[in-house]
Amino acid sequence: MSLLLLQDIVFSWPKQLQPTVQLQRLEVAPQERIFLRGPSGSGKTTLLSLMAGIATPQHGSVSFQNQDIVPWSGSQRDRWRADQLGIVFQLFNLLPYLSVLDNVLLSARFSTARRQRAEQSGGSARQEATRLLSRLGLQEALWSRPATTLSVGQQQRVAVARALLGRPALVLADEPTSALDGDHRDQFIQLLIEEADAAGSALLFVSHDMALAKHFSRAIDLSDINHAQRQGTF
Amino acid sequence: MALLSLAARSLLNRWGTAVLVVLSLALSVTLLLGVERLREQVRDSFASTVSGVDLIVGARSGPLNLLLYSVFRMGEPTANVSWSSVSDLANHPSVDWVVPLSLGDSHRGFRVLGTSTVYFDRYQYGRGQQLVLAQGSRFDDLFDAVLGANVATRLGYSIGDEIIVAHGAGDVSFVEHGDKPFTVVGILAPTGTPVDNTVHVSLEATEAIHADWMAGAPVPGMRLTSEQVRQRDLTPRSVTAVMVGLKSRVAVFQVQRMVNNYREEALMAIIPGVALHQLWKMMAVAENALALVAWMVLLVALVVMLTALLTALNERRREMAILRALGARSWQIFALIIGESLLLTLLGVVAGVLLLQGVSWVAAPLVSAQLGLALSIWPPSAKEFILIGIVILAGMVAGLWPAWRAYRQSLADGLGTRL
Numbered sequence: 001m002s003l004l005l006l007q008d009i010v011f012s013w014p015k016q017l018q019p020t021v022q023l024q025r026l027e028v029a030p031q032e033r034i035f036l037r038g039p040s041g042s043g044k045t046t047l048l049s050l051m052a053g054i055a056t057p058q059h060g061s062v063s064f065q066n067q068d069i070v071p072w073s074g075s076q077r078d079r080w081r082a083d084q085l086g087i088v089f090q091l092f093n094l095l096p097y098l099s100v101l102d103n104v105l106l107s108a109r110f111s112t113a114r115r116q117r118a119e120q121s122g123g124s125a126r127q128e129a130t131r132l133l134s135r136l137g138l139q140e141a142l143w144s145r146p147a148t149t150l151s152v153g154q155q156q157r158v159a160v161a162r163a164l165l166g167r168p169a170l171v172l173a174d175e176p177t178s179a180l181d182g183d184h185r186d187q188f189i190q191l192l193i194e195e196a197d198a199a200g201s202a203l204l205f206v207s208h209d210m211a212l213a214k215h216f217s218r219a220i221d222l223s224d225i226n227h228a229q230r231q232g233t234f
Numbered sequence: 235m236a237l238l239s240l241a242a243r244s245l246l247n248r249w250g251t252a253v254l255v256v257l258s259l260a261l262s263v264t265l266l267l268g269v270e271r272l273r274e275q276v277r278d279s280f281a282s283t284v285s286g287v288d289l290i291v292g293a294r295s296g297p298l299n300l301l302l303y304s305v306f307r308m309g310e311p312t313a314n315v316s317w318s319s320v321s322d323l324a325n326h327p328s329v330d331w332v333v334p335l336s337l338g339d340s341h342r343g344f345r346v347l348g349t350s351t352v353y354f355d356r357y358q359y360g361r362g363q364q365l366v367l368a369q370g371s372r373f374d375d376l377f378d379a380v381l382g383a384n385v386a387t388r389l390g391y392s393i394g395d396e397i398i399v400a401h402g403a404g405d406v407s408f409v410e411h412g413d414k415p416f417t418v419v420g421i422l423a424p425t426g427t428p429v430d431n432t433v434h435v436s437l438e439a440t441e442a443i444h445a446d447w448m449a450g451a452p453v454p455g456m457r458l459t460s461e462q463v464r465q466r467d468l469t470p471r472s473v474t475a476v477m478v479g480l481k482s483r484v485a486v487f488q489v490q491r492m493v494n495n496y497r498e499e500a501l502m503a504i505i506p507g508v509a510l511h512q513l514w515k516m517m518a519v520a521e522n523a524l525a526l527v528a529w530m531v532l533l534v535a536l537v538v539m540l541t542a543l544l545t546a547l548n549e550r551r552r553e554m555a556i557l558r559a560l561g562a563r564s565w566q567i568f569a570l571i572i573g574e575s576l577l578l579t580l581l582g583v584v585a586g587v588l589l590l591q592g593v594s595w596v597a598a599p600l601v602s603a604q605l606g607l608a609l610s611i612w613p614p615s616a617k618e619f620i621l622i623g624i625v626i627l628a629g630m631v632a633g634l635w636p637a638w639r640a641y642r643q644s645l646a647d648g649l650g651t652r653l
Contacts, residue, residue: 014646052559054558054559074563074564075563075565078561078562078564079563081559081561082560082561082562083561085561087559087560089555089556089559092552092556093556094556095244095553095556095557096247097247098243106560107560110560110561110562111561162560
């Protein structure tokens with residue numbers, strides 16, 4: 001059984017004539033580690049928006065555990081995303097006006113299911129958040145600091161802790177390592193994979209850097225599966 | 235709840251702009267409520283300046299002029315009413331009582347009113363409230379004076395003090411009745427009317443201090459001492475105006491007509507309530523202009539808030555994208571911005587009301603001293619609550635635009651950052 005299955009997708013942004021994403025099939029199995037290579041302009045962010053249910057395709061289906069989420073209402077998809085997905089961006093993942101710990105706890109704030117799962121594994125959402133932060137190598141002294149006072153590498157690890165809090169079914173990571181140098185990059189990916197394993201989450205990692213593909217069980221090149229013409233910033 | 239705390243913390247993060255927005259809203263709320271409070275209370279105060287008086291009679295001029303000098307002690311009377319006319323009026327079968335008023339002197343900027351002791355019984359203000367002596371008694375001796383509350387507090391007088399009356403109504407007078415000092419025998423309780431700013435003496439005393447005067451100046455070579463003047467006939471030759479009470483209010487138009495057609499002298503009678511209303515209508519233009527300006531200032535403050543919200547929106551695209559990725563619903567993004575505008579408006583209203591209370595607290599004694607109008611500070615009127623409601627509503631409506639834009643933006647951006 002697949003966790004997330006995209007079939008016969010055609011998607012174009014409003015006011016654009018050419019579709020940005022046009023693909024036949026993309027499947028993510030439970031707990032799978034997928035590397036998705038996508039240079040800028042290949043429609044990777046759009047694809048991630050489709051997988052996260054923020055954008056819906058004009059044609060085709062996006063099925064989560066055999067349920068098509070495309071016909072759902074916007075707020076149903078929002079709730080589903082809050083419950084089942086963890087997302088890590090390339091940069092600027094954290095709200096500048098919240099502390100490190102509060103940033104991690106945001107996941108539990110928007111989803112009751114996530115909060116309950118965090119409580120099951122950690123006793124309380126807070127304890128689970130601090131456990132994740134420690135595991136990701138962020139010392140207690142940093143937890144109450146404003147998120148923006150951390151280095152980029154530290155911020156990305158906080159973002160991972162937030163994405164993994166409450167064991168989501170799938171983690172989408174959009175070039176989270178692009179701002180890190182070589183050593184840190186591999187270290188970061190190791191940590192990410194370890195924690196995704198511990199949480200039992202599938203991981204879809206997007207990057208343009210093929211050198212990172214070695215950490216993953218499966219690598220897909222977006223330009224092979226996306227038949228839309230390359231253009232624009234997506 | 236969680237959303238509101240997010241909105242608050244996001245706003246706190248941009249506190250510099252927020253403070254300026256709140257400040258501009260607060261100032262506009264202060265102005266709006268202040269203008270409203272002032273016009274409400276000035277109107278009330280105006281209407282309640284004199285009551286229980288059926289007619290005011292004076293030399294023929296304009297009704298407003300007569301009202302201003304006889305009641306508000308403002309401006310100058312054009313001519314006097316002769317004593318024989320006063321007697322005629324008092325003897326009219328419909329007339330219950332008359333209170334003659336004689337103006338023209340002052341004490342350190344406060345008008346001196348020569349009148350009879352009946353004044354203290356008949357003059358009423360507000361809803362039929364009578365004048366009450368806070369200390370001492372009414373004037374009895376020729377050179378006794380009763381002070382209004384403001385005169386006593388501002389000049390620091392108490393019972394037994396001697397005061398000197400100056401000729402003329404101005405603040406600064408070069409001709410004083412220094413040879414005939416008065417003794418303070420009574421101080422009136424505050425009324426919030428021009429009575430507070432008046433020095434009351436007997437009609438005979440007004441006559442006495444001018445006994446050795448002619449045509450508005452001391453007669454050269456003629457000096458009468460206080461003792462000598464007591465021996466003379468001090469029946470006044472004329473007075474400035476007369477307050478009239480009727481046996482029955484039904485006769486008011488009949489007596490008014492009688493006075494207006496009086497053959498011996500050019501006189502005029504006004505009904506205080508009607509004249510007050512006329513005066514107020516004249517001031518309504520200025521009052522409305524003031525209110526209009528206050529609304530414009532509110533509009534400007536709302537535009538300031540709108541500018542701040544819309545500018546912040548671009549910087550906050552990132553914030554919205556993060557929240558959307560975390561599963562925030564689109565309406566929550568909408569609510570976040572509306573919540574922010576609501577929060578700013580509420581803070582502005584609270585600060586504005588506090589500021590107004592402060593200003594009123596400082597200004598009330600000044601207004602009372604200068605205009606004889608009483609400003610009450612608390613509680614705010616129902617109208618003020620309605621205005622506050624309108625301001626909050628307007629703040630929310632102004633927030634709709636940026637909220638809608640944020641909502642559209644969060645849909646269009648998807649997970650994209652477009653930075």
